Amino acid sequence: MADITASMVKELREMTGAGMMDCKKALNETNGDMAAAVDFLKKSGAAKAEKKASRIAAEGICRVAVDGNKAAIVEVNSETDFVAKNETFQTYVESVAKQALATSAASVEAMLEEAWVEDASKTVKEVLVEKTATIGEKLSIRRFEKVEADAVVSYIHGGGRIGVVVAAKTATADDAIKTALSNVAMQVAAMNPQYIGRNDISADEMAKMRDITLEAALNDPFSLPKPILQKLLDKAVNDKVWSDTDIAIYEEKKSNMNYLPNFLSNEAKASLIQLALADKETISADKIFNGLVDGRISKQVKEICLLDQVYVQAEDGKQSVSKYLESVSKDLVIEKFIRFEVGEGMEKKVDDFAAEVAAQAGL
Secondary structure, three states: OOOOOHHHHHHHHHHHOOOHHHHHHHHHHOOOOHHHHHHHHHHOHHHHHHHHOOOOOOEEEEEEEEEOOEEEEEEEEEOOHHHHOOHHHHHHHHHHHHHHHHOOOOOHHHHHOOEEOOEEEEEHHHHHHHHHHHHOOOOEEEEEEEEEOOEEEEEEEHHHOEEEEEEEEOOOOOHHHHHHHHHHHHHHHHHOOOEOOHHHOOHHHHHHHHHHHHHHHHOOHHHOOHHHHHHHHHHHHHOOOOOHHHHHHHHHHOOOOOOHHHHOOHHHHHHHHHHHHHOHHHHHOOHHHHHHHHHHHHHHHHHHEHHHOEOOOOOOOOOEHHHHHHHHOOOOEEEEEEEEEOOOOOOOOOOOHHHHHHHHHOO
């Protein structure tokens, strides 16, 4: 039996990305033969992958592959951030991005059945199983998306926590255009817009936004226009909706409405909200109130629409992304952007380290 040293375990771990104990076992089983140990880890892959299938993989990285005017972005998940920083895992995800760029599949499930881009003798799924075995965690190709346009650029933020692709229509795709699009890609990563421009927001979405904004305003009576607020206050006082104590506080503090909410009881503030909601139809017909709602919606649109956002590198702190692009080229039009953030919308495992140690110690 060969003497398995720490340096051998370290070498195998760096080659495969597998866990330390798995590497030590593989070397023991193969009498220290490094190549055989790698094969051992791969062969044990199917069983290990099956055991890990129910685990939550919500960490990982995004990567982008670009070929001329085409690009593909992928998110591949792991169970821990430690593995996400592993060089073997990162190299694998880069290969998955190349696979996505070359694929004709419309879904991850279909792509998994295709031949692996770097070894046609294996399927994408078989390679995924191998990597799951050698790395020692459940891995998952969560999603991919492709774009093609006159010009495409990509941006990776936070080591891969966020990946962005921006596609644009342009007469030329020179360095100035690509620099501008790269700046926009960084904007997308930082500001997370939901739409390119306000014209991309559907009528249904706008109606929903208005309903939510209107309800939010009614649920915050002290932010309402003063004439509307005063009518609600008068009703609360004159109709004895409030307690005598709150009415007394109102009479004492009404000269300064900004501080009044600080002194009223929670019950008084809750009843004022109910009065506003009960009078929703009348308040909604008020022109001043509609102006307030329109203003708040306009502010939201500027936050969620890329072209309306303030360009983060604007020297005056006011220039919009739209104006910035115009300053670069009037022919430059953003056609699409894709933003992947690792784990968004997924349940994440919360580890109880103390409980894990206690369990292993049999406590």
